[in-house]
Amino acid sequence: MYGVQFMNDDALDRTSGHVYIAVSLDGFVARSDRTIDWLTKQETEGEEHGYAAFVESMDGIVMGRGSFETVLGFGGNWPYQKPVVVMSGTLTAGDVPDELIGRVRLSDLDPVEQMRALRREGWRRAYVDGGGLVQAFVRLGLIEDFVLTTIPILIGDGIRLFGELDGDLDLELLGVTPYPSGLVQSHYRVRRE
Amino acid sequence: MYGVQFMNDDALDRTSGHVYIAVSLDGFVARSDRTIDWLTKQETEGEEHGYAAFVESMDGIVMGRGSFETVLGFGGNWPYQKPVVVMSGTLTAGDVPDELIGRVRLSDLDPVEQMRALRREGWRRAYVDGGGLVQAFVRLGLIEDFVLTTIPILIGDGIRLFGELDGDLDLELLGVTPYPSGLVQSHYRVRRE
Numbered sequence A, B: 001m002y003g004v005q006f007m008n009d010d011a012l013d014r015t016s017g018h019v020y021i022a023v024s025l026d027g028f029v030a031r032s033d034r035t036i037d038w039l040t041k042q043e044t045e046g047e048e049h050g051y052a053a054f055v056e057s058m059d060g061i062v063m064g065r066g067s068f069e070t071v072l073g074f075g076g077n078w079p080y081q082k083p084v085v086v087m088s089g090t091l092t093a094g095d096v097p098d099e100l101i102g103r104v105r106l107s108d109l110d111p112v113e114q115m116r117a118l119r120r121e122g123w124r125r126a127y128v129d130g131g132g133l134v135q136a137f138v139r140l141g142l143i144e145d146f147v148l149t150t151i152p153i154l155i156g157d158g159i160r161l162f163g164e165l166d167g168d169l170d171l172e173l174l175g176v177t178p179y180p181s182g183l184v185q186s187h188y189r190v191r192r193e
Helices: A051-056 A065-073 A111-121 A131-139 B051-056 B065-073 B111-121 B131-139
Strands: A016-024 A028-030 A060-064 A084-087 A104-107 A125-129 A143-151 A169-178 A184-190 B016-024 B028-030 B060-064 B084-087 B104-107 B125-129 B143-151 B169-178 B184-190
Touching (some): A016 A051, A060 A065, A060 A111, A060 A131, A065 A084, A065 A131, A125 A131, A131 A143, B016 B051, B016 B131, B060 B065, B060 B111, B060 B131, B111 B131, B131 B143
Parallel strands (some): A016 A125, A016 A143, A060 A084, A084 A104, B016 B125, B060 B125
Antiparallel strands (some): A016 A028, A143 A184, A169 A184, B016 B028, B143 B184, B169 B184
């Protein structure tokens, strides 16, 4: 499911963007204060949701400032083995902890330019993470597919996964997997006519 | 799937509310102008989504003014065989076409009182339809379960299925069915602790 190679990967002059994210049934990726207690409380022991395989199939990770600060806030070890690009116009080199130098870099390029630059570096596929960044990348046509893990809960408010668009975006359903915990993982590819 | 009888149906002093609704992947039941072209354009010929069986298992339908006016606006025959209650504080008897007298009635009761009144009439289960009404009924704890048919499209803006809540609402996944068209039907029951 996660190893699918898309026809247009090689034809693109940019790195393709891929989303793997958990979302409440009412469409939120985090509460307004960025907390995800509603997600971490789910009892999913013994379930394999394919996250490691997904990340392994990527050349690197592109995230927004909010996601970066959230991950740093968790403390503990940096969870990513792949190179990470943090898209931010406000962070500066001093905001990257010493131990992450060489593994995390900041970029203030616009998203299209960033994805072109990564392609020139040899990245074919990037994991695009974080609600705000995903919305921007979707609007710019930079996302090829979504692996959504829908959590069986309504939280009522928070940071939305999807945002406003300039027009409809038709999707192709590639697969759906329900889990005993009640999580449902669905995989959609963006249709390009 | 739709004939499930919930334990608490008989114990309730009110009619239980049940939702069967199509929703875009980004959570909308209609565009802001109430149009559903994004839904009707789906190619689902030959697929059985269980709507008739769902409606058959209900004692009647409770809808909001917006849904009522939308259905009237379609022209053609009135699509419902079951009795319909339209919740509205503004419509008056004159807004109900003559041919619907006896099949459609207006109510300006609050939702809890309405569902209690329907239970006294003998209704056990009501189909609750329309974005605004569903949001209100969810907030009031009047909904037992949701059958959601997720359409593989992002429309960016419109009338949301889910709204703000006073607190989290945990759900139990009862089943998921993907269709060749790319529609995914999922069935969730509200957990009551």
